[in-house]
Amino acid sequence: MSEGKEREGAGTGGKGPPATHAFERRIPEGDGQLRLVCRDCGFIAYENPKVVVGSVCRWEGKILLCRRAINPRNGFWTLPAGYMELNETSLEGAQREAWEEARASIEIERLLAVYNIPRLSQVQLIYVARLLSPAVEAGPESAEVGLFDWSEIPWPDLAFPSVRWALEHYRSGEGEAHYPVQMNPPGELGNF
Numbered sequence: 001m002s003e004g005k006e007r008e009g010a011g012t013g014g015k016g017p018p019a020t021h022a023f024e025r026r027i028p029e030g031d032g033q034l035r036l037v038c039r040d041c042g043f044i045a046y047e048n049p050k051v052v053v054g055s056v057c058r059w060e061g062k063i064l065l066c067r068r069a070i071n072p073r074n075g076f077w078t079l080p081a082g083y084m085e086l087n088e089t090s091l092e093g094a095q096r097e098a099w100e101e102a103r104a105s106i107e108i109e110r111l112l113a114v115y116n117i118p119r120l121s122q123v124q125l126i127y128v129a130r131l132l133s134p135a136v137e138a139g140p141e142s143a144e145v146g147l148f149d150w151s152e153i154p155w156p157d158l159a160f161p162s163v164r165w166a167l168e169h170y171r172s173g174e175g176e177a178h179y180p181v182q183m184n185p186p187g188e189l190g191n192f
Contacts, residue, residue: 010159020045022038022040023037023039024036026080028044041167048121049121049123050121051083051084051086051122051123052081052083052125053079053082053083053124053125054080054082054124054127055094055103055106055107055112055125055126055129056126057130058129058130058131059133059147062111062148062149063148063153063167064079064102064131064136064144064147064148065079065105065148066078066079066101066139066144066145067138067143067145068143069138069140069141069142069143073159075157076158076159077146077158078163079163079167080097080100080102081094081101082097082100085132090125094106094127095129099139099141100141101138101142102142103131103137103138103145104131104145105133106132107129107132108127108179110127110128111125111168111181111185112126112127112128112182113126113182114126114163114181114183115183116189116190117162118128118189119191122190123188126162149172160190161188161190161191165182
């Protein structure tokens with residue numbers, strides 16, 4: 001059983017007086033999943049997957065990578081990516097993440113892949129993007145950033161399996177006009 005005190009105006013769209021709920025984990029009537037349910041009023045606090053957005057950004061054949069300055073995987077290289085914020089589209093989120101992590105202005109060209117990482121309850125939307133300028137610099141979540149030729153990518157120091165997948169999927173579809181949206185490689189769930 002899990003208890004929590006929470007949320008201003010819960011169930012009222014964030015408007016109204018503060019509300020207090022005493023939650024327990026149970027299966028609500030008519031449902032088949034364990035949920036956080038208020039013992040007093042029956043309010044269900046749905047816990048849903050997080051959406052990560054990012055992009056394979058390129059400039060004249062080089063790929064933008066960011067060395068993480070935060071955990072998890074501090075010091076390892078990644079694509080500019082992160083969680084979507086409320087009230088933004090996935091495209092806006094990918095553009096924001098490129099700016100926050102690498103001060104990169106980008107133009108999204110197409111969706112490259114949708115990856116599912118069930119152990120983290122994540123869905124990742126990775127785009128192909130064109131850098132509007134090669135002038136990039138580390139943002140607050142990056143120790144450094146760089147533009148890498150394919151042969152220079154620090155493969156052993158990539159932060160997450162999905163970074164490798166995205167780079168490999170990008171390379172496989174490079175130059176193809178109708179390259180299909182990719183998914184996790186067979187049998188891969190994003191575990192280290």
